[in-house]
Amino acid sequence: xxxxxxxxxxxxxxxxxxxxxxxxxxxxxxxxxxSIHNVSSKFVKEMIAQSDSVYATLNFNSIAxxxxxxxxxxxxxxxxxxxxxxxxxxxxxxxNQDNKEFLSETLVLDYPVIISKEPIEWEILNxxxxxxxxxxxxxxxxxxxxxxxxxxxxxPEFTAWFCPEIPFSFGxxxxxxxPGLVLECKSNIVKFKLEKITWHKEELEINKxxxxxxxxxxxFKNRVxxx
Numbered sequence: 246x247x248x249x250x251x252x253x254x255x256x257x258x259x260x261x262x263x264x265x266x267x268x269x270x271x272x273x274x275x276x277x278x279x280s281i282h283n284v285s286s287k288f289v290k291e292m293i294a295q296s297d298s299v300y301a302t303l304n305f306n307s308i309a310x311x312x313x314x315x316x317x318x319x320x321x322x323x324x325x326x327x328x329x330x331x332x333x334x335x336x337x338x339x340x341n342q343d344n345k346e347f348l349s350e351t352l353v354l355d356y357p358v359i360i361s362k363e364p365i366e367w368e369i370l371n372x373x374x375x376x377x378x379x380x381x382x383x384x385x386x387x388x389x390x391x392x393x394x395x396x397x398x399x400x401p402e403f404t405a406w407f408c409p410e411i412p413f414s415f416g417x418x419x420x421x422x423x424p425g426l427v428l429e430c431k432s433n434i435v436k437f438k439l440e441k442i443t444w445h446k447e448e449l450e451i452n453k454x455x456x457x458x459x460x461x462x463x464x465f466k467n468r469v470x471x472x
Contacts (some may be wrong), residue, residue, distance in 0.1 A: 267449040270303040270426070271315070271440040272417045274332040277431050299328050300440070301417055309451040310415040312338040331434045333418045339454050340364075340421045342414040347421070350454035353468055357457035360465045364422045365403055375406065377428045378439055382406040385423055405430040 275298050302315045314333050337350040349360045366388040373384035387403040405416065407425035416427025417437045428439040460468075 266307040267445040267447070268305060269443045269445070269449075270305075270415075270417075271442075272301045272303065272437045273440050274299050274301060274328055274417075275436050275438075276328050277434055277436045297326060297328060299326065299332055301333060301437070303415060303417055304449050304451060305413055305415045306449045306451050307413075308343055309339065309341045309453070310413075310421070311451050312340075312417055328435060331432070332437070337454055338418060339451075340415060341453075342421070345422065346453075347419070348454050348459070350456060353465075358465065358468075359454045359457050359459045360462055361459050362419070362462050365419060367405070367423055369423070377406060377408070378442075380408040380410060380428060382408045382428055383425070403430065403432050 300315045301312060303310055303312045305311075312333065314329060314335065334351070339348040339350070340346070345364055347362045347364050349362060351358060351360060367385040368388045370384045370386065375382055375384075383406070385405045385407060403420065405420050405423060405427045406429040407416070407423040407427045409425040411426040412424065413426050414423055415421050416423070416430060420427045420430040420437065427437075430437045
């Protein structure tokens with residue numbers, strides 16, 4: 246009786262794995278007010294107060310992901326909404342976990358361009374773990390590069406909590422490239438938190454942005470600076 250039972254368990258395991266190559270993840274995004282509470286400008290303070298939570302959608306398959314702000318389920322009362330701007334704005338963000346390609350599709354004066362970006366380099370802190378929506382996650386922080394022998398370059402600080410049990414290197418906005426799906430993360434300005442994961446029975450089609458020319462992040466900054 247053990248052999249048929251083993252065969253059944255193997256079949257069920259393979260069936261479950263086959264169902265979990267694609268998913269839709271919803272994240273809730275809020276301003277990281279712990280980091281921006283000491284703003285002195287009255288105008289900026291008013292904009293912060295008017296910046297509501299927004300929601301974002303991440304779709305992925307076994308190779309790539311697309312990320313975008315979901316304006317259908319987001320409250321957009323304040324303008325400009327800092328949460329929207331720093332949570333991804335209106336860009337479509339693409340990441341390929343096989344070749345590490347990181348693209349952001351946006352507009353420059355209504356002209357579509359695709360920005361090729363460098364992924365974050367991470368340092369994993371294996372000793373730090375926590376449960377997020379029932380998933381055991383590990384902590385990772387952005388690596389800081391040495392400027393010289395005595396100083397470190399100042400970079401935005403990124404923290405991510407990823408789940409090794411979900412072995413896909415995807416996450417919201419720029420938070421990808423880790424050995425597990427990112428369920429919670431933050432920068433100096435915004436925080437992302439998992440709301441819901443929906444697994445699909447069939448592989449989702451993830452399209453690479455193709456609406457404009459691909460340019461580097463440096464070239465994008467140069468173009469924007471000329472306007």
